[in-house]
Amino acid sequence: MSTLGEFEQLVLLALVRVGDEAYGVPVHDEIASRARRSVSLAAVYKTLERLEAKGYVSSRIGEPTAERGGRRRKYFALEAPGRLALRESLAMLRRMTVGIEGELP
Amino acid sequence: VRPPLLAIRLIVWRLGADAAEFVLGDLAEGFAARGREQGAWRARAWYWRQALGVLMPDRSVLPRQPAPGPGVAMASLIRNLKLAGRTALRQPLFTATVTLTLALAIGANAVIFGMVDMLLLRPLPIAEPDRVGWVFGVDQSRGADRGGLPPADYLDLRAIRAFSHVAAIARAGYTLTSRGDARRLEAYQITPNLFDVWGLAVVRGRRFVPADGEPGAAPVALLAHQFWLHEYGGDPGVVGQPIALSGTPHEVIGVLGPDLNFGNLAAIHVWTPLVIGRAGASRADPRLSVMGLLAPGATLEQADAEVKAIAARIREEHPATHTAWSARVVSTREGMTGADTWLILTLLAVTVVMVLLIACANVTNILLAGLAARGRELAVRAALGASRRQIVAQLLAEALVLAAAGGLLGLAFSHGAIKALGALAEGNFVFDTLAVDYRMVLFAMTLAFIAPAMFALIPAMQSTRRQASTGLNALGTRIAGTGRARRLRGTLVVAQIALAMALMVVSTLALRTAIALMEVDLGVASDRIATVRFEVPVWKYASDDEVRRMVEGAVDRLRAVPGVATAAAASAVPAIDADILRPLDVEGQPLERGQSRLAGLTVAGSGYFETLGISIVAGRAFDGRDGHDGRRVAIVSRTAADRHLGGVTAALGRRVRLDASAALATVVGVAADIVNPDVDQDPNPIVYLPFAQQPQRDAVVLAASDAPAVVTGGMRDAMRALDPDVAVAVETFDAMLGREFAATRALVALFAAFGGVALALAASGLYGVIAFVVAQRTREIGVRVALGARPADVRRLMLGQGGSLIAAGLGIGLAGSLALAQVTRGILFGVRASDPSTYLAVALLVGITAMVAVYVPARRAMRIDPMQALTAE
Numbered sequence: 001m002s003t004l005g006e007f008e009q010l011v012l013l014a015l016v017r018v019g020d021e022a023y024g025v026p027v028h029d030e031i032a033s034r035a036r037r038s039v040s041l042a043a044v045y046k047t048l049e050r051l052e053a054k055g056y057v058s059s060r061i062g063e064p065t066a067e068r069g070g071r072r073r074k075y076f077a078l079e080a081p082g083r084l085a086l087r088e089s090l091a092m093l094r095r096m097t098v099g100i101e102g103e104l105p
Numbered sequence: 106v107r108p109p110l111l112a113i114r115l116i117v118w119r120l121g122a123d124a125a126e127f128v129l130g131d132l133a134e135g136f137a138a139r140g141r142e143q144g145a146w147r148a149r150a151w152y153w154r155q156a157l158g159v160l161m162p163d164r165s166v167l168p169r170q171p172a173p174g175p176g177v178a179m180a181s182l183i184r185n186l187k188l189a190g191r192t193a194l195r196q197p198l199f200t201a202t203v204t205l206t207l208a209l210a211i212g213a214n215a216v217i218f219g220m221v222d223m224l225l226l227r228p229l230p231i232a233e234p235d236r237v238g239w240v241f242g243v244d245q246s247r248g249a250d251r252g253g254l255p256p257a258d259y260l261d262l263r264a265i266r267a268f269s270h271v272a273a274i275a276r277a278g279y280t281l282t283s284r285g286d287a288r289r290l291e292a293y294q295i296t297p298n299l300f301d302v303w304g305l306a307v308v309r310g311r312r313f314v315p316a317d318g319e320p321g322a323a324p325v326a327l328l329a330h331q332f333w334l335h336e337y338g339g340d341p342g343v344v345g346q347p348i349a350l351s352g353t354p355h356e357v358i359g360v361l362g363p364d365l366n367f368g369n370l371a372a373i374h375v376w377t378p379l380v381i382g383r384a385g386a387s388r389a390d391p392r393l394s395v396m397g398l399l400a401p402g403a404t405l406e407q408a409d410a411e412v413k414a415i416a417a418r419i420r421e422e423h424p425a426t427h428t429a430w431s432a433r434v435v436s437t438r439e440g441m442t443g444a445d446t447w448l449i450l451t452l453l454a455v456t457v458v459m460v461l462l463i464a465c466a467n468v469t470n471i472l473l474a475g476l477a478a479r480g481r482e483l484a485v486r487a488a489l490g491a492s493r494r495q496i497v498a499q500l501l502a503e504a505l506v507l508a509a510a511g512g513l514l515g516l517a518f519s520h521g522a523i524k525a526l527g528a529l530a531e532g533n534f535v536f537d538t539l540a541v542d543y544r545m546v547l548f549a550m551t552l553a554f555i556a557p558a559m560f561a562l563i564p565a566m567q568s569t570r571r572q573a574s575t576g577l578n579a580l581g582t583r584i585a586g587t588g589r590a591r592r593l594r595g596t597l598v599v600a601q602i603a604l605a606m607a608l609m610v611v612s613t614l615a616l617r618t619a620i621a622l623m624e625v626d627l628g629v630a631s632d633r634i635a636t637v638r639f640e641v642p643v644w645k646y647a648s649d650d651e652v653r654r655m656v657e658g659a660v661d662r663l664r665a666v667p668g669v670a671t672a673a674a675a676s677a678v679p680a681i682d683a684d685i686l687r688p689l690d691v692e693g694q695p696l697e698r699g700q701s702r703l704a705g706l707t708v709a710g711s712g713y714f715e716t717l718g719i720s721i722v723a724g725r726a727f728d729g730r731d732g733h734d735g736r737r738v739a740i741v742s743r744t745a746a747d748r749h750l751g752g753v754t755a756a757l758g759r760r761v762r763l764d765a766s767a768a769l770a771t772v773v774g775v776a777a778d779i780v781n782p783d784v785d786q787d788p789n790p791i792v793y794l795p796f797a798q799q800p801q802r803d804a805v806v807l808a809a810s811d812a813p814a815v816v817t818g819g820m821r822d823a824m825r826a827l828d829p830d831v832a833v834a835v836e837t838f839d840a841m842l843g844r845e846f847a848a849t850r851a852l853v854a855l856f857a858a859f860g861g862v863a864l865a866l867a868a869s870g871l872y873g874v875i876a877f878v879v880a881q882r883t884r885e886i887g888v889r890v891a892l893g894a895r896p897a898d899v900r901r902l903m904l905g906q907g908g909s910l911i912a913a914g915l916g917i918g919l920a921g922s923l924a925l926a927q928v929t930r931g932i933l934f935g936v937r938a939s940d941p942s943t944y945l946a947v948a949l950l951v952g953i954t955a956m957v958a959v960y961v962p963a964r965r966a967m968r969i970d971p972m973q974a975l976t977a978e
Contacts (some may be wrong), residue, residue, distance in 0.1 A: 023127075023131065024127060024128065024130075024131035025134050025135055026133045028131070028135075039157070039158075040154070040155055040157075040158020041128060041131055041132060041135070041158065041159075042128065042155065042158040042159035045127070045128055065130075067133065067134055067137060068129075068130035068131075068133045068134055069129070069130070069133045071126050071127070071129055071130030072126060072127065072130065073127065073130060073131075074127040079138050079537075085397060091397065
């Protein structure tokens with residue numbers, strides 16, 4: 001299986017944190033506020049699309065709302081292969097840091 | 106507030122309608138949230154950033170892109186820069202031309218950036234500038250809309266509900282007597298609530314409290330930071346000490362912050378409370394600058410409406426002083442920098458950007474020509490496997506090296522220019538304070554990095570457009586000689602000539618304005634006058650009689666100074682000090698409702714008109730008869746006689762007064778007009794009263810001499826011998842005038858320099874293009890000559906080609922300069938914005954310069970030897 005890119009990892013973690021009602025805005029805000037990484041909404045969407053193509057996430061279309069100017073939402077949810085890839089990717093990081101925590105900057 | 110439509114369109118265009126729906130929806134939510142929390146501006150900026158993110162995806166978040174690592178990119182950049190440096194050194198003339206061109210343009214831009222930075226971008230010493238409204242008096246009859254307000258009007262304006270505080274400032278001067286030789290101190294008198302309006306802070310001691318501004322309060326003073334450092338060495342123990350200001354002991358209660366060392370405020374030494382009693386507050390003397398702090402939720406528009414309503418009521422109640430009078434509220438930016446300042450800065454900014462564009466167009470042309478010569482080299486590179494991207498990168502690196510050199514040299518230029526401007530505009534705050542600082546360096550280097558994008562991208566793309574094989578098969582020199590490139594170069598030259606023409610027109614108009622300003626007939630013999638200003642100290646000379654005797658003694662001593670022909674006392678320096686207009690009472694001629702009759706007052710001692718060279722048109726000048734115990738007399742200016750007293754002859758014998766409580770004075774003479782201190786206004790009506798009958802504590806003695814600059818030393822000595830406790834300022838009239846015109850001179854120098862640089866750059870650009878065309882067509886011309894064309898035919902061909910470019914440039918330039926000149930109308934004086942002679946002269950100058958630039962290479966074409974040309978390849 002292929003490894004996750006760093007930003008893909010961030011997006012998947014943000015999906016987990018946001019939960020059921022995850023769409024562009026909360027995912028973006030989660031990354032911005034928690035990871036303190038300022039990225040564009042477009043980058044978030046690009047990544048989500050790619051993850052969807054890999055089967056890591058699924059999407060469904062919501063109802064249009066007035067606040068969005070009558071546009072619909074696209075909700076994303078983490079799928080089993082995504083969960084697995086995320087777990088493996090994080091475990092890899094942890095394995096690499098075992099025993100050297102004190103030396104890390 | 107709605108999201109920017111253009112951004113939405115761009116996103117839909119980039120993503121397609123289907124995919125864009127979700128992104129746009131999210132952006133709409135984010136926009137609404139930010140609009141609520143951070144305001145419309147920030148929300149819009151955020152939206153645009155997001156739109157840019159859609160248009161130009163952030164590569165750093167995309168994994169597994171085979172982008173070169175930072176190390177590799179860096180190494181290749183360094184390699185490119187090294188190569189570029191070597192290329193630059195290999196062609197010294199080319200490098201010098203480009204560097205110099207860019208340096209001129211970047212230097213000019215840096216100087217103007219420095220001015221804009223100082224006047225507009227630096228933080229103000231005001232905590233919440235957006236909440237401060239500046240109240241100006243408007244006098245429609247004089248076309249003045251930035252006037253001050255009289256104290257009584259200020260008291261009325263305090264009722265405005267849109268302002269939570271309304272403060273007033275008055276410029277004042279004191280004589281410092283408690284520390285060594287008497288000296289003049291510049292001061293601001295402020296109402297204590299200015300601290301609330303500006304959000305001022307003291308660094309030592311305490312601020313003014315409302316009680317300090319009550320009539321009868323113990324006198325207190327705050328020191329300006331600069332003055333505290335220089336005079337007291339920054340001693341914190343100064344708080345609580347007394348300081349004698351014009352003989353009155355004041356208690357120093359604190360020191361203001363260093364952020365007030367800004368603009369005109371930098372000249373202020375001490376701040377004292379402004380005390381305005383309801384009783385006796387003047388309606389006529391508009392000496393206060395008034396500003397208010399907006400109450401929460403109120404707007405400047407509301408404040409303006411309230412001010413206008415109160416002004417209308419004042420006008421109704423006081424028609425004698427307030428005809429055609431109103432007031433208005435403006436924002437801090439507009440209040441602090443005059444309307445003209447904005448216009449001049451904008452004009453200067455537009456001008457320097459034009460200079461930069463011309464320079465970039467020049468460099469583009471030089472590069473295009475250079476690349477034509479290097480076509481073969483680039484073709485070989487491409488054939489050997491260099492990608493288009495690599496070649497463009499290399500060419501851009503070369504441009505970057507040139508621009509960086511241009512930027513550094515440009516900073517050196519701007520340093521020199523600032524020094525020269527400072528010398529030219531001595532004493533002017535802006536030009537004195539201007540210096541090459543890190544912000545200017547940053548700006549210049551930013552320009553140096555942006556400029557290559559403007560001048561090098563097109564040549565780089567052009568040169569790599571062709572396939573490598575074309576370059577090898579055909580002659581390399583033809584690469585940039587294609588029709589497309591030729592058209593491009595032609596367009597650039599036309600644009601340059603048009604820009605140069607527009608710039609020269611504006612420069613010439615500015616130049617003629619300055620000359621007209623400096624040549625205004627003042628009505629006084631200014632080149633013969635030296636002046637002594639002083640304030641008669643109240644603690645030594647209490648009564649009017651003592652003041653009169655003191656000043657008379659001063660005049661006597663000054664008349665005795667060797668080299669001084671005559672001397673006379675006065676209340677103000679004519680043509681320099683602003684006239685304060687007051688209502689004029691004329692006996693037997695009461696004012697009708699809605700009518701106003703205003704005149705300025707000048708108190709003039711005996712010998713005044715003779716000393717200044719002001720001729721007496723009718724009647725007599727003041728003389729020995731007009732002593733303090735003599736009959737009350739007055740002299741009026743011709744304008745006053747014509748406007749208010751029924752003409753010159755009718756004026757004699759009328760009785761007038763400028764102060765309703767004073768005695769009526771009989772008009773015994775009519776004097777010629779002198780210029781209005783606002784030189785672009787008509788002369789003010791002036792009433793002169795004899796100094797002996799109206800002694801003035803703020804006095805000036807004017808002395809006439811054949812060598813006014815020489816006698817100033819003797820005059821200073823004479824004043825010290827009379828009374829060392831009186832602080833004096835001795836100066837020639839011409840020096841005062843010089844100061845008045847300092848900024849004008851520097852601005853004119855700037856405009857003239859920019860116009861000249863623009864013309865030189867455009868001419869050299871034109872020369873380059875024609876020379877290049879000649880070089881390109883050598884072979885063709887050789888064929889023509891071989892087939893029987895005479896040299897004159899060849900010259901006509903070349904001149905025709907250059908001439909059509911010049912004609913097009915001049916035509917476009919004419920239209921552009923007419924439009925630009927309309928904008929400058931407000932700051933012109935003595936010349937019309939559409940003045941035909943200016944346009945004709947500039948068109949001739951630009952046209953002739955351009956024709957010379959064409960003629961030189963055209964002559965070379967005439968001398969082409971057909972044999973050589975045909976065998977050359």
